Amino acid sequence: MRAKSTSAPSWNGWQKKPKIGKRKVSRSIAPVTVGHMFNAWHFAKDLKLPFNRFVTIRPIIIDNLSPAERIVLWDDYKNKIAQFARDNHFEHINVWSRESTRDTGEAEHLHLLTHIPPSLQEAFADNVAKWCGDTDEIDVRPADYRLARQPSGRLHSAITYLAKNSPSAAKFRNFTYRLGGPILGKRAGWSRNLSPAAIARAEARHLIKTEFGHDRAIRSDLR
Numbered sequence: 001m002r003a004k005s006t007s008a009p010s011w012n013g014w015q016k017k018p019k020i021g022k023r024k025v026s027r028s029i030a031p032v033t034v035g036h037m038f039n040a041w042h043f044a045k046d047l048k049l050p051f052n053r054f055v056t057i058r059p060i061i062i063d064n065l066s067p068a069e070r071i072v073l074w075d076d077y078k079n080k081i082a083q084f085a086r087d088n089h090f091e092h093i094n095v096w097s098r099e100s101t102r103d104t105g106e107a108e109h110l111h112l113l114t115h116i117p118p119s120l121q122e123a124f125a126d127n128v129a130k131w132c133g134d135t136d137e138i139d140v141r142p143a144d145y146r147l148a149r150q151p152s153g154r155l156h157s158a159i160t161y162l163a164k165n166s167p168s169a170a171k172f173r174n175f176t177y178r179l180g181g182p183i184l185g186k187r188a189g190w191s192r193n194l195s196p197a198a199i200a201r202a203e204a205r206h207l208i209k210t211e212f213g214h215d216r217a218i219r220s221d222l223r
């Protein structure tokens with residue numbers, strides 16, 4: 001019986017492969033994922049945690065990393081941001097997407113929306129800068145929910161920028177799109193508290209509260 005190989009996968013030509021192991025190589029964000037991103041964006045306001053910081057991370061070492069190593073790197077950065085929230089005792093939320101150069105997969109970078117309480121925004125910026133030795137690899141700027149109409153007539157906002165690598169969703173939702181490059185693994189995502197399941201639970205609780213409140217009002221009127 002032949003033993004299973006434990007050697008690392010070859011990354012030669014990975015950009016043209018449909019998947020590597022169990023991980024898919026994608027070239028755009030699926031429309032259903034864009035829908036979840038938009039829902040998460042709105043739900044953050046319902047939680048009174050509106051997205052107010054737009055973080056972009058462009059590590060200079062990214063092209064020296066294998067596609068699998070990049071996944072580990074992005075998870076590390078996302079965990080650092082979540083840890084800042086834990087250290088400062090506020091709830092962490094995020095919506096994020098990964099991008100790369102078309103065809104080559106080079107210059108991969110991460111965009112992430114999050115909420116930072118106003119009193120901690122300066123400390124957050126200082127903290128983030130130290131992760132890359134005060135270089136310009138990480139950019140943090142304000143974010144809001146403003147919707148702007150571009151000369152083309154298409155709409156632009158913080159969330160449409162994250163979702164711009166989805167041509168089909170962009171056409172349906174009327175925002176500008178850009179063809180993306182290959183990405184191994186999840187191309188976009190959100191924190192667990194903004195997941196479709198979390199949103200569904202919140203909507204169910206609201207419905208139950210509304211219905212029971214309505215029933216109590218009717219019973220009171222009938223007395």
